[in-house]
Amino acid sequence: VASYVWSYMKTIRAYTPLNAPKAVELIRDHNDDLHRLWGTYRSHLYFGVRARAPDSLLFGLLWFAQYPQDGQLKVRYSCEQGDNLPKYGWLQHDGSTYGAQEIVDEDFILTTEYIKRPNHGSKGGDWTARVKGKSRNGDKKSIQAVSLMFAVSNEGAGKLTRIVNGERMAEIRGRSPLLGEFKLKFRNPAGSVKLNSYLTTHTDDIYNPKDTIMKKLHYKTKPKSRDQTPLIGLPGDVPNPNGKPNNLFVHQVTLQLPFQIDAVFESEDGDNDRKESLAGDVFAREVKQKRKDFNEHFENTFQLSEKGFTDEQISFAKAAFSNCIGGITYLHGKSKVTSRRLKEPVDYWETGLYTGVPSRSFFPRGFLWDEGFHQIMIQKWDAGITRQILSHWLDLLNQDGWIPREQILGIEARRKVPDEFVVQHNENANPPTFFITIETLIRTEKAEHGHVTPETLKFLKSVFYRLDQWYQWYNKTQTGPLPGAYRWHGRDATTDREYNPKTLTSGLDDYPRASHPSDDERHVDLRCWIALASGILADIADIVGIKSTKYRETESYLKDNQLLDQMHWSDKLKTYADYGNHTKLVKLEWVPVRYEPHAPKRLARVVKSKKGPSPKFVDEFGYVSMFPFLLKILKPDSSKLRILLDDIRSPEKLWTQYGLRSLSRTAPSYNKHNTEHDKPYWRGPIWININFLTCKALHYYAHIEGPHQGHAKMIYEELRHNLVNNVYKQYQKTGYIWEQYDDKTGKGQGCYPFTGWSALINLIMAEKY
Ligand code: 6A9
DSSP: OHHHHHHHHHHHGGGSBOSSOOHHHHTOOHHHHHHTSEEOOOTTBSSEEEESSSSOEEEEEEEEESSOTTSOOOOBOBOOGGGOOSEEEEEEEOSSSEEEEEEEOSSEEEEEEEEEETTSTTTTOEEEEEEEEEESSTTOOOOOEEEEEEEEEESSSOEEEEEEETTEEEEEEEEETTTEEEEEEEOOOBSOEEEEEEEEEOOSOTTOHHHHHHHHOEEOOOOSSTTOOOOEEOOEEEOOTTOOOOOEEEEEEEEESSEEEEEEEEEOOSOOOOSSOSOHHHHHHHHHHHHHHHHHHHHHHHOTTTTTOOHHHHHHHHHHHHHHHHTOEEEEEOOEEEOTTOSSOEEOOOEEEEEOOSBTTTBOSEEHHHHHHHHHHHHHHOHHHHHHHHHHHHTTOBTTSOOOSEEOOHHHHHHTSOGGGTOEETTOOOOOTHHHHHHHHHHHHHHHHSSOOHHHHHHHHHHHHHHHHHHHHHHHHSBOSSTTOBOOOOOOSSOSSSSSOOOGGGTOTTOOOOSSOOTTOBOHHHHHHHHHHHHHHHHHHHHHTOOOSHHHHHHHHHHOHHHHHHHHEETTTTEEOOEEEEOSOEEEEEEESSSSTTOOEEEEEEEOOSSOOEEEEOOOOBGGGGHHHHTTOSOTTOHHHHHHHHHHHOTTTTEEBTEEBSBOTTSTTTTOOSSSSOOOSSSSOBOHHHHHHHHHHHHHHHSSOSTTHHHHHHHHHHHHHHHHHHHHHHHHHHSSOOSEEOTTTOOEESSSSOOSGGGGHHHHHHTOO
16 A cells, blocks of 8 residues: 555655645735736737736737638738748837837737726726727828627636627627726727627637637628728627627727728726826827837847847837747646656646746747746846746646746647647756746846845745756756766657657757667757856855855766766867767668558668667757857867857857858758658748857856957857848848748748747847846
8 A cells, every 4th residue: 555655645645735835925026017917929920909817807919801802701810921921020019018019910000008907996907909900012002990899708707798789889888807897999990980790608618719700700791882892890799599698809990991890998997086097099199109208218128239239120129029028928728748657647726836938829829948048138128027937837846846848838829739749748858948037047147236136035035945956957857977967868769760760859849869769868059058057056056145055066977077977078079078888870661561562661870880789979060069068168269169159159050140050061860850740940041049059158258358258259259240240131032030940041940939948149139147
């Protein structure tokens, strides 16, 4: 019985929260919470507003052109690459009270502006969303009519009712435990109204109003003459046949271009002492002020005009930054996780997550190591956001000290992910980038005030135990058989379907590792990540007054360049490398599925050497080989540093005029497919996160005494120039910032818009590392 209980307790640890107070609670400040309650935290929608709480009112914009160019009705709602919009994204966003976005559709441009007044009453206050439309062809009067639809639902308990004048839904009134009493008013638009209509009905899925709306759209007007086209609209009240209550309210207005309309949310909490609604001229005045504040704060924070960038370049940097901060989302729900001890996946606990997202269209959800990168930039603007986002993430620690890498919370997020990608395994890590984020926060504050701010001190105290447990988890579960050896788990040793089995956990997915995964391989990037974590944890321990020598000792051990070289420097290859059971003589080939004549064929990895794989350094030069330099583990006078710098600068290897490619042109796996359908991902293309780390490291070695200082400086300047030029150029050309850039042409590729870590181009411009 005892052993059964023991085993059960070990099993449930995988999905049981760490036994410690939640960091979010420890750093909670009620006023700040109210200030941040409302936001554009539905960043997977072209425009959506919700509160940072699980029982929120949901507000989302849908639209379509009544006269589409190809006659196909196109209703826009969630950001989809398939919509093929020429351009969309935030031009300005301050992460809390203001955002301005431009969306270019076929023949018209929408602007969405959002402003909040958090201080009215005690329930988070008021906000207004303004949508403007204009023709794409200058100021010519357009016959195009655009239907705007504002869809409103409520997640938790509460009640919504509508106020209708004829065919126009003028107002929604509501009450909920979170928000108290409130009104959402649809103001009379400026512009020529072609049609008013609305929908109230019941839906089983409030997160997907589009499907319900599509089913209800129909022709509302009959043409009076031949050249008049009928208009499509909504039917009004459609009660549920089974008597289920209305939970979807849609205001629809069809307007000829140009137009402008305000949706005004007003909290009825407290005395109604509001002098003027946040609408009309009042709104226009406030937007002007917000724009000014944003521009000033941006220049104060990043100093791009002081650095001599042009206005267009600065607008681009503002868009990069704004999409990163404007991508911040609030998700809630449960992850699916599994472990060796579990027969099938189980639910993680219900949780809310305040987080940035790598891509609003393609993966609008939380990714662990991406988030560390986002927050390197966001903290410079508003450190409060960073402290809260990191606290949310660290509250995801289970009893073993693990954080699931990808956060797919709630129905909306789940819908975007094929089933096989949903489940997170409790042995799988991801690079602990949060340590870099925290190091940056501490360094920046110390430079500015001579010490960390009281808020950051409180934060560090609140998360210390969690950081320690997380760190221990890596050291317990990701180490190899030799002291100082680390290994990413999660590689598939049983497959011959991949050219080189992926290492998703490292963040570098298909980057080539030992050809034959084994428990005793060792990964140089992971060792460097833990070396870095050890040092920063030691710094944090000092700051919060924890007396422990273990972090510092581990740091010196892992950063010892000689020990590092013993384990990861290959004299033969003249580079840092992984070590494992390896042969570079592998190929993907079509092989028969059975040994019989005319059997069908499949693509399989075939070993082309008689000897087969054997323990050795992995002969592939690229991002992974750079980690001792990227994370500043190399001593400035290291001779290896010089070799690395030369290899980086070599066009035969990593250098391109657009940034550093992920894998050397001379590497055996350069540009190789992993399977028939898996194109090279981290096997050639240029990634901005690693180029950011490169700039950061070059900048460091350029500013520290040493024999390679001048060399580092030269490469730094060239690389920065190349990166900024290309990402900017591609943005001008395509309207977007991309997931990766092609190493031969510089073209943006992969998904878009990708304004997670690619937005760090702004920090590269600002040289704020
Ligand atoms: C799978 C497909 C609609 C891959 O930016 C997030 C991550 C990075 O953390 C990682 O380093 N990206 C990088 O190699 C994107 C991962 C997307 C997984 C999507 C499901 C959904 O199809």
